Amino acid sequence: MRGPAGKLAGLSASGPSQRQLRVAEEIRRVLAEIFARNSFRDPNLARENLTVTEVRISPDLKHATSFIARLGHSDIEQVLPALRRVSPWLRSQLAHTLRLRAAPELHFVPDTSLDYAMEVDALLRRPEVLRDLDEDPDETES
Numbered sequence: 001m002r003g004p005a006g007k008l009a010g011l012s013a014s015g016p017s018q019r020q021l022r023v024a025e026e027i028r029r030v031l032a033e034i035f036a037r038n039s040f041r042d043p044n045l046a047r048e049n050l051t052v053t054e055v056r057i058s059p060d061l062k063h064a065t066s067f068i069a070r071l072g073h074s075d076i077e078q079v080l081p082a083l084r085r086v087s088p089w090l091r092s093q094l095a096h097t098l099r100l101r102a103a104p105e106l107h108f109v110p111d112t113s114l115d116y117a118m119e120v121d122a123l124l125r126r127p128e129v130l131r132d133l134d135e136d137p138d139e140t141e142s
Contacts, residue, residue, distance in 0.1 A: 017059070050079065053069050065108075067111035069114060
């Protein structure tokens with residue numbers, strides 16, 4: 001059944017569907033468990049503490065973008081090639097765990113949101129910003 005503008009009824013163009021959100025969260029959970037077990041044969045990943053902060057999945061559920069953070073370090077770029085090498089193995093682990101017709105292709109990108117939050121926090125702690133924040137707005141009007 002089509003609604004206004006020829007779109008299928010019940011679908012919104014504003015964001016991911018419930019199914020996308022559910023599948024993405026399951027993928028995030030499974031990947032986080034694999035990273036916590038640290039059962040990689042790749043020597044570049046064997047001693048890394050990685051976490052999956054978010055997973056976004058395409059509407060057709062064929063591509064999953066995983067946002068990865070390296071705990072205690074901000075240089076995640078150096079482990080991305082190793083993650084790409086083990087991507088087929090991770091995909092097979094997902095296929096064994098999840099009940100999907102096909103396991104999605106995995107893409108890894110660094111999660112820079114924590115770095116950005118620390119940068120904003122540092123800016124807010126600067127003396128000139130603290131001085132502006134501590135001013136009482138009622139005093140400036142009189």
